[in-house]
Amino acid sequence: MxxxxxxxxxxxxxxxIVFCLLFCSFVTNxxxxxxxxxFKVIAxxxxxxxxxxxxxxxxxxKWFPTMAAKYHFTYDSTNNWDNLNAKFLxxxxxxxxxxxxxDSAYQRAAFKQYMDNGGAWMxxxxxxxxxxxxxxxxxxxxxxxxxxxxxxxxxxxxxPVSAILRVEDRKHPATKHLPVTFKSAPSEWYxxxxxxxxxxxxxxxxxxxxxxxxxxTGPKLYEIWHSGYYPIVWTNKNYKMxxxxxxxxDIDYEHKYDTTNKTLSSTFNSDxxxxxxxxxxxxxxxxxxxxxVKVKQKL
Numbered sequence: 001m002x003x004x005x006x007x008x009x010x011x012x013x014x015x016x017i018v019f020c021l022l023f024c025s026f027v028t029n030x031x032x033x034x035x036x037x038x039f040k041v042i043a044x045x046x047x048x049x050x051x052x053x054x055x056x057x058x059x060x061x062k063w064f065p066t067m068a069a070k071y072h073f074t075y076d077s078t079n080n081w082d083n084l085n086a087k088f089l090x091x092x093x094x095x096x097x098x099x100x101x102x103d104s105a106y107q108r109a110a111f112k113q114y115m116d117n118g119g120a121w122m123x124x125x126x127x128x129x130x131x132x133x134x135x136x137x138x139x140x141x142x143x144x145x146x147x148x149x150x151x152x153x154x155x156x157x158x159x160p161v162s163a164i165l166r167v168e169d170r171k172h173p174a175t176k177h178l179p180v181t182f183k184s185a186p187s188e189w190y191x192x193x194x195x196x197x198x199x200x201x202x203x204x205x206x207x208x209x210x211x212x213x214x215x216x217t218g219p220k221l222y223e224i225w226h227s228g229y230y231p232i233v234w235t236n237k238n239y240k241m242x243x244x245x246x247x248x249x250d251i252d253y254e255h256k257y258d259t260t261n262k263t264l265s266s267t268f269n270s271d272x273x274x275x276x277x278x279x280x281x282x283x284x285x286x287x288x289x290x291x292x293v294k295v296k297q298k299l
Contacts, residue, residue: 127243
């Protein structure tokens with residue numbers, strides 16, 4: 001009788017034990033995933049003037065929250081650049097500039113302090129733009145010459161087109177899952193004032209592969225590239241940062257389909273390019289905070 005009763009208890013307990021083990025394993029897995037990539041991202045944007053940049057900003061503010069849910073980080077965005085201050089930035093591990101850069105001295109000082117103290121940054125396309133004279137003069141030497149390192153904008157391809165990109169460093173966390181070459185989503189590609197290959201602080205991660213040439217469709221002949229070296233994605237070794245030249249959707253400026261300019265392409269149309277962007281962001285968000293940058297004192 002005792003044996004029969006004990007066997008009955010064991011049989012009824014097994015499913016409960018199995019369920020408990022599976023449930024605990026499931027909960028543990030969720031906690032592990034959540035803990036492996038839990039960081040906060042704040043994206044700054046302007047979304048004015050250029051329709052192609054506005055289109056990119058709108059799509060980025062849809063795509064990144066989807067990635068945040070999948071990879072367990074928090075994504076916020078703001079067009080209030082006055083939020084670029086020490087108190088506000090202290091809440092976030094990564095700052096993104098989607099389409100421009102700060103203009104006021106106070107905002108610029110706060111961003112530099114954030115980066116000098118080990119913060120992380122990702123910049124897209126127009127965030128690196130500067131040209132004197134223009135509405136976006138090159139009047140911030142640290143940002144354009146030291147931090148990004150490219151100096152002023154010189155020229156671009158037109159129309160926005162896809163390019164074959166070559167991975168220059170396949171060991172970097174942002175690029176280790178990429179093939180040697182791949183086709184990008186369409187973009188307007190920039191040529192810069194400075195040759196980044198000569199800057200020991202810059203690590204070029206991707207460049208335009210020569211198989212892309214001629215790159216651009218015109219109609220202006222000088223906006224079609226036939227040769228040359230053009231970096232597309234790079235990092236500054238002294239900071240937790242990545243700049244990428246992607247971020248200019250293709251817009252039909254010539255033919256109006258309705259009362260607005262029709263979007264013909266998206267920066268997020270390429271799965272491989274998307275892998276680059278999300279791996280770069282996960283590297284920035286999950287890597288250890290860098291020690292403060294040592295500033296050399298002028299004698």
